[in-house]
Amino acid sequence: VWAMGWDRRSVLLAVCDNESWQTYRLPKASHAMDPTHGWYTEWPRIREVQQNFALMCMHGMFYRFPLDFRHDHTGGIRPLASHLRYVTDFCGLKDLLVLSADDTSILENPLAGQSQSNLWFGRLEDLSTWGIGYAFGGPWLGDRVEEDVPSDPYLFDGFRGRMLHLAAGGGEPVDVLLEIDRDGNGEWEPYASMRIPSSGYTWRAFEDREPGEWIRLRTNRDATISAYFHYAASLSRERVTDEALFAGLPDQGDAVDPVLVRPAGHNGHLQIVAGTSPTPSGGAGDASSPTYYELDGRMQLSQIDDPDLAAATLTILQRPEPLVGYDEASAFVTTLEGMKLRLPRVAGTTPNGRDIREVQSERSLAHIGNIFYEIPRGELGKHVLEYRKMRPVSAHTKVISDFCSWRGLLVLAGAKRDVVGDGHVFGGADGGPAVWCGMVDDLWKLGKPVGIGGPWKDSAVTAGQPSDPYLMTGFDQKSVELSHDSSEPVTFRIEIDYSNRDYWKPYTEIVAPAGETVRYEFPAQYLAHWGRFVADRDCEATAWLTYE
Numbered sequence: 001v002w003a004m005g006w007d008r009r010s011v012l013l014a015v016c017d018n019e020s021w022q023t024y025r026l027p028k029a030s031h032a033m034d035p036t037h038g039w040y041t042e043w044p045r046i047r048e049v050q051q052n053f054a055l056m057c058m059h060g061m062f063y064r065f066p067l068d069f070r071h072d073h074t075g076g077i078r079p080l081a082s083h084l085r086y087v088t089d090f091c092g093l094k095d096l097l098v099l100s101a102d103d104t105s106i107l108e109n110p111l112a113g114q115s116q117s118n119l120w121f122g123r124l125e126d127l128s129t130w131g132i133g134y135a136f137g138g139p140w141l142g143d144r145v146e147e148d149v150p151s152d153p154y155l156f157d158g159f160r161g162r163m164l165h166l167a168a169g170g171g172e173p174v175d176v177l178l179e180i181d182r183d184g185n186g187e188w189e190p191y192a193s194m195r196i197p198s199s200g201y202t203w204r205a206f207e208d209r210e211p212g213e214w215i216r217l218r219t220n221r222d223a224t225i226s227a228y229f230h231y232a233a234s235l236s237r238e239r240v241t242d243e244a245l246f247a248g249l250p251d252q253g254d255a256v257d258p259v260l261v262r263p264a265g266h267n268g269h270l271q272i273v274a275g276t277s278p279t280p281s282g283g284a285g286d287a288s289s290p291t292y293y294e295l296d297g298r299m300q301l302s303q304i305d306d307p308d309l310a311a312a313t314l315t316i317l318q319r320p321e322p323l324v325g326y327d328e329a330s331a332f333v334t335t336l337e338g339m340k341l342r343l344p345r346v347a348g349t350t351p352n353g354r355d356i357r358e359v360q361s362e363r364s365l366a367h368i369g370n371i372f373y374e375i376p377r378g379e380l381g382k383h384v385l386e387y388r389k390m391r392p393v394s395a396h397t398k399v400i401s402d403f404c405s406w407r408g409l410l411v412l413a414g415a416k417r418d419v420v421g422d423g424h425v426f427g428g429a430d431g432g433p434a435v436w437c438g439m440v441d442d443l444w445k446l447g448k449p450v451g452i453g454g455p456w457k458d459s460a461v462t463a464g465q466p467s468d469p470y471l472m473t474g475f476d477q478k479s480v481e482l483s484h485d486s487s488e489p490v491t492f493r494i495e496i497d498y499s500n501r502d503y504w505k506p507y508t509e510i511v512a513p514a515g516e517t518v519r520y521e522f523p524a525q526y527l528a529h530w531g532r533f534v535a536d537r538d539c540e541a542t543a544w545l546t547y548e
Contacts, residue, residue: 002069004044004058006033009228010137010154011058017070024074024214025154027135027231029082030060031389031500032363032376049092050124055080057087060374061135062127075184075213078158079234082131084374084393084440085120086360097124102361103405103440104263108382109358110316111404113265118408120439129242130441133159133234134391134474136529139217140227141499147221150188153181153214154229161232161476162206163525165498167505168196168225175220176227180212188216196225201505205525208235228499230527232476242445248415248425248436249398252349258401259413259433260317260354269294270406271313272301272413274433278318278354278402290314293432297407301427317402324355324368330453330470331369333387336378341387341530342470344451344547345369346395353401358382359410359440365403371395371451372443388530389500392474394446405440412436449474454544455533461541466495466504469530475547476524482510483517486539494520497530504532 001016011026028034033043046065048054056065060083066076086102104116139151156162168174174196179188191212196202217227233239250256260273272293292310293303304310323334330342331351345351349370356375359365364385366373372393378384402413415436417428428434455467461484472478484490491511495504507528512518533543 002046004046004056006059008034009139009141015069015071020071022071023152025137025139025152026058026063026077027137027155027229028059028061029131029133029135030374030376030391031386032374033059034376034389035362035379037379043088045087045089047090049090049097053124055090057090060084060131061133072186073184074153074181074186075157077155078236079133079135081127081234081237082133082135083127084131084360084365084443086362093121095123096121097126101408103408104358105361110319111357112263113271114263114268116263116405116407120408128237129240129445131393131444132237132239133231135159135231136229136473136527138226138228140225141501142224142226142503144224145219145222148218150179150216150218151227153216156180156212156215158235159231159233160208160235161525161527162208163203163230163527164206165201165203165226165228165230165505165528166194166196167201167498167503168223169200170223171198171200173198174223174225176225177218177220179216179218181214181216182211184213191215199506203526205523226499230498232525232527239448240445241447245424245438245442246396246398246436246446248419248422248434249400249412250414250416252397252399254399254416256399256401256414257433258353259435260314260402261404261406261411261413261435262313262317263404263406264294267294268407269296270411270435272427272433272435273310273314273317276314276318293427295427295435299426299437301429301432303430303432324366326351326369327457329455329457329459332468333368335387336380336384340468342453342455342468343368344371344453344471344475344545346371346397346450347452349397352399353414354403356385357403359403359405365440366390367400367403369451369453370397371449372446388502390471392449392471393443394448395450396447398446408439409437410440410442449547451475451547452545454480454542456541456543458540458542461535461539463535463537465534467533467543469497469532470545471529472496472531473527473529477548478522478526479519479546480522481517481519481544481546482512482533482542484512484514484535484539484541486537487514488537489513490539490541491536492541492543493534493536495532495534496528497532498528500529507531
């Protein structure tokens with residue numbers, strides 16, 4: 001018997017073999033299924049989709065699952081792709097893979113006139129162009145563990161860019177033994193040892209060639225401890241970018257007519273309001289006389305002469321949104337508790353269009369600083385978003401004025417009229433607006449997440465006061481430039497939140513001499529969710545990060 005679930009640490013795979021249960025742990029690719037309301041408990045699946053080929057779908061990741069998985073044969077689970085689609089079920093149909101979904105819901109969501117969903121028909125190999133499989137989790141997360149009692153096994157093979165964060169409380173060193181099950185046969189062997197110093201934190205990177213189907217840990221004494229892994233990608237995957245797929249979207253500097261879109265409530269059409277922006281202060285178009293269109297199921301665009309319907313649709317589409325802001329340092333969002341979280345933006349781009357909207361049920365798609373993100377909904381409802389648990393999807397230099405899901409499609413508004421007919425751009429008739437249509441997991445191919453920014457830009461800094469958190473997860477090739485206006489050297493401490501719990505650990509300290517800019521490059525395999533900076537003296541300082 002195989003049973004799946006999750007807790008705050010990781011995905012859980014419970015196996016009953018010969019009347020004995022054993023729990024195995026796997027990383028999460030997404031936090032979107034974490035809320036404690038439990039609405040997602042029916043969606044995990046392990047199912048054969050081709051002869052002798054089963055898929056396992058859980059927490060935003062597709063895995064290949066061995067059908068002979070049992071206690072003495074646990075090898076062979078391999079990550080295939082991370083995904084955005086809210087997959088409710090899947091099956092094989094002849095040589096096709098069929099995915100069901102739960103796209104936009106009308107629950108607490110006036111931006112949709114009707115709930116939207118559809119089936120997707122594709123091939124198993126199509127998954128190789130979706131998310132590369134960034135994942136995270138661990139066996140312990142602030143847990144009290146007993147001396148020499150091993151943790152649950154945690155999936156180790158199948159990923160590249162692997163690293164481990166270890167943290168302990170109590171102010172005393174803790175020795176941690178790492179053991180591996182090399183072949184998945186239940187035979188464990190010592191592999192490495194690590195010491196958590198009295199400061200309470202250490203980390204280690206693993207080479208891609210280092211062996212082991214599973215890894216587990218044990219300590220030399222009772223301790224309160226966290227062991228949390230980050231994996232950069234599936235070992236079998238490289239990032240795929242498809243410029244031709246998105247050629248129908250305008251670039252920065254192109255003449256663009258703002259367009260708003262909404263699945264209609266009175267029929268099955270896509271409502272399109274041309275010439276205005278998502279917010280009343282957007283400054284584009286004349287809100288008193290919007291031009292109103294509908295795109296039907298045959299993908300034919302028609303202008304509709306109905307001023308009342310047009311005005312009502314515009315009023316709905318211009319409803320207030322969650323707070324997204326920009327300053328000289330970065331983009332930022334603000335949590336319900338008032339914490340400002342800072343995000344990178346793509347160099348050379350100007351904020352435009354809608355920021356946040358539901359495209360898959362019970363989570364939001366965000367477009368901030370020309371970077372797409374997935375943001376889980378909060379425990380209190382859709383109006384409260386779990387910004388701390390957002391993950392980047394892609395970055396780009398296109399101009400997108402709005403987006404939504406419609407009939408199982410992802411719709412990106414404001415496409416070029418002159419490429420209508422390429423299979424993805426529709427509308428544009430008689431000078432009307434055009435939209436790009438594809439699937440939500442096409443967004444992985446829009447461009448690798450990159451960006452610039454930081455928590456400070458010539459900012460007044462108080463000694464010992466941490467900066468706002470700045471997003472790190474999902475980005476690689478990370479560097480920071482530090483400078484200040486003090487006549488004395490300033491020591492900057494970099495702190496990291498490796499587990500999305502607002503628990504911070506010191507990573508390193510960097511001394512910036514007076515009048516100099518110091519550049520620090522993070523190790524290629526160092527991964528965390530958030531970073532922040534602390535200066536040891538009052539000054540005006542800049543902490544400017546580049547993600548390439």
